Amino acid sequence: MIDPETRSARLSITLDSGPPFRFGALVISGLKKYPEEIVRNLATFAPGEPYAAEKLDVFVRRLNGTGYFASTQVAIETDPVHADSAPVTVRLIEAPNKKISTGLGFSTDTLYRAQLTYGDVNVNGNGLRFDADLRAEAKIQSVVVRFTLPPQVPAYTDSFPMSVQRTDIEGLRTKDLMLGWRRQSADPRDQTAYSTAFYYSRQMPTGAEPTQAHALYFEIGRTWRSVDDLLAPTTGSVFNVQLGAGPPGASTRVFGRGIAQFAWWLPIDRTTQLELRAEGGAVLVDSRHDVPSPLLFRTGGDTTVRGYAFDSLGPREGNATVGGRYYALASAEITHWLAPAWGLATFVDAGNAADEPRGLKPVYGYGVGVRVRTPIGPFRIDIAYGQETKQVRLHLSIGLTF
Known part of the structure; x- marks a missing residue:
């Protein structure tokens, strides 16, 4: 109501959000090669649960992540008549079984890269996936082969990776072999992973004697994500812990290993946020020479300590930076969004990184950067100054580190 005499207006608004919705049954269409159980096993909700848009988004990401489908559309029935048990329609277009791709790239950590990948998402006619990745970088050359079973109830996936890798980083050359099994639960907000792997590693530091080690390594890991957005958080926290061991007989020497990682996002105002990160790890063993190189720690680079070259921080042996038994790092970052993107x-x-806890003397890097929001997480362009080396370095990275 508008009153011209008093030059005032009264506005009355009535809001009717309608009844609360609950998920109903899945209605699936478009399947020809795969059984419906594959889709149902990826569902992030059960009939009768309260509706949440994020659960549908995660469901779509799970379906797309399998490689089985070229197109995925998921929607809930919006008619209030079905609010107590709203059907969820899943429309799918199956993708071709086989795919070959090539690519060229550049990373400020490992420099130039050429890559060839081959995938078959239905090797045996029942959804067994096969992936092969051949990668040649300036500092790392690797071949990775992986078989992945179809998702199972209760919402986990088994995979069997195998890799051969050669590296030449900061004076340390390595040759590594890995054969393993990994089981990972599907819920990204509370995710558990179990793995078993056999490692064989040969380390050849410049100016020192080469060493070799092997291990049958068992590990359990768990990640809790309490954030507003899984790919680009602005508030909340993520905590990851990994615990593992190499048993006697099957390893060069018995050892234990643990890693803890924590990240926290704090909004300062509507356009400014603070991100805090801390992590550390330890390998409990008498000598690092008895542990395969991939299970030891070096740091420095795009996603750890900016201002320093990739894996340049760690114990010295001869003229090389080698993996240590301990590492720790922390980071504080403030981002101010000048525009939505x-x-x-x-x-x-x-x-x-160091071979003894008392050797963990922190080195510092600081700088400024640009952040760009993308569908797979923030893209970072950073200029950082390494206080220890007195050098300025460019760093490029995308997405979250854990």
Whole structure:
């Protein structure tokens, strides 16, 4: 109501959100090669649960992540008549079984890259996936082969990776072999992973004697994600812990290993956020020479301590930086979004890797950067100064580190 005499207006608004919705049964169409159980096993909800848009989004990401489908559309029935048990329609277009791709790229960590991948998402006619990845980078060359079973109830996936890798980083050359099994649960907000792998590693540091080690390694890991957005958080936290061991007889020497990682996002105002990160790890063994190189720690680079070269921080042996038994790092970063799609950041990183806890003297890197929001997480362009080396480095990275 508008009153011209008093030059005032009264506005009355009535909101009717309608009844609360609950998920009903899945209605699946478009399947020819795969059984419906594959789709049902990826569902992030059960009939009768309260509706949540994020559960549908995660369901779509799971379906797309299998490689089985070229197109995925998921929608809930919006008619209030069905609010107590709203059917969820899943429309699928199956993808071709086989795919070959090639690519060229550049990373500020490992420099130039050429890549060839081959995948078959239905090797045996029942959804067994096969992936092969051949990668040649300036510092790392690798071949990775993986078989992945169809998702199972209760919402987990088994995979069997095999890899051969050669590296030449900071004076340390390595040749590594890995054969393993991994089981990972599907819920990204509370995710558990079990793995068993056999490692064989040969380490050849410049100016020192080569060593070799092997291990049958068992590990359990768990990740809790309490964030507003799984790919680009602005508030909340993520905590990851991994515990593993190499048993006697099957390993060069008995050892234990643990890693803990924590990240926290704090909004300062509507356009500014603070990100804090801390992590550390330890390998409990008398000598690092008895542990395969991939299970030891080096740090420095795009996603750890900016301002330093990739894996350049760690114990010295001869003229090489080698993996240590301990590492720790921390980071603080403030991002101010100047527009919905991009912003500016300033940060401080600190960390190191060492062979003894008392050797974990932190080195510092700090700088500024640009942030760009993308569908797979923030893209970062950073200029960082390494206080220890007194050098300025460019760093490029995308997505979350864990």
